[in-house]
Amino acid sequence: MRWLAVLLWFAPPVGAVTCTDVDYRGKSFTTCTVDTTTEDLQLFHADDDGQVLGSFSAIEEVLAxxxxxxAMNAGMYHEDRAPVGHYVEDSVEKMRVITNPGPGNFGLLPNGVFCINEGSARVYETLDYVARAPQCRDATQSGPMLVIDGELHPRFLPDSTSRFIRNGVGTTADGGQAIFVISNDPVSFHEFGSFFRVYLGLPDALYFDGKVSRLYAPDLGRSDFGFQLGPIVGVVQ
Known part of the structure; x- marks a missing residue:
């Protein structure tokens, strides 16, 4: 696997991933900003033997x-921790794109795909992703979209009482930054999407999950544990 490669030419700059705690409208969030033009941003799911990694510590064991x-969890998964939607790792498609509506948050259309390439990362609404057919080195489908072309998902309700710890990702228009967010307080979809749209000012953002949301941010002394995870996104140094 590509993460076993040895980098011989330089060490990454210190502080290239910036994680910070933010208060917004009475709720606490942690943001981690990744410069996708310089950082080694990857998706992780299984090892060379097909065994699901499932945790941040398991990933570090295979990083040699x-x-x-x-790192954080990066998309919904079945009981066997297989990705629910489209999944690509190291240019190998492991799960096809799902375009039809369905049960649960994943099927709350429009949903989307987080696409990673060398030097960029973008969130695409799923039908736009299918139409554009970008050649993603890594990709994970999840849902619902939080922000679509600068607007909140049309089905988010300002007075919703459904609140959970939630996590997701938004990207800048040029794909040069990916900003990952986890709420530290239970929040509604409307509150979570508004954080990306209003506070971060991002044009597109995608929901990863709720209840099982986990973050690894060593600069903050944080390594969440609990549920075994499916797809995970992380920056490798």
Missing amino acids: GRKLAF
Whole structure:
């Protein structure tokens, strides 16, 4: 696997992933900003033997001396921890794109795909992703979209009482930054999407999950544990 490669030419700059705690409208969030033009942002699911990694510590075990600078769960998964939607890792598609509506948050259309390439990362609404057919090195489908072309998902209700710990990702228009967010307080979809749209000012953002949301941010002394995870996104140093 590509994460076993040894980097011989330089060490990554210190502080290239910036994680910070933010208060917004009475709720606490943690943001981790990744410069996708310079950082080694990857998706992780299983090892070379097909065994699901499932945790931040398991990823570091296969990194052969390299370390995670940041990581979080990155998409919904079945009981066997297989991805619910489209999943690509190291240019190998492991699950096709799902375009039809369905049960649960994943099927609350429009949903989307987080696409990673060398030097960029973008969130696409799923039908736009299918139409554009970008060649993603890594990709994970989840849902619902939080922000679509600068607007909140049309089905988010300002007075919703459904609140959970939630996590997701938004990207800048040029794909040069990916900003990952986890709420530290239970929040509604409307509150979570508004954080990306209003506070962060991002044009597109995608929901990863709720209840099972986990973050690894060593600069903050944080390594969440609990449920075994499916897809995970992380920056490798």
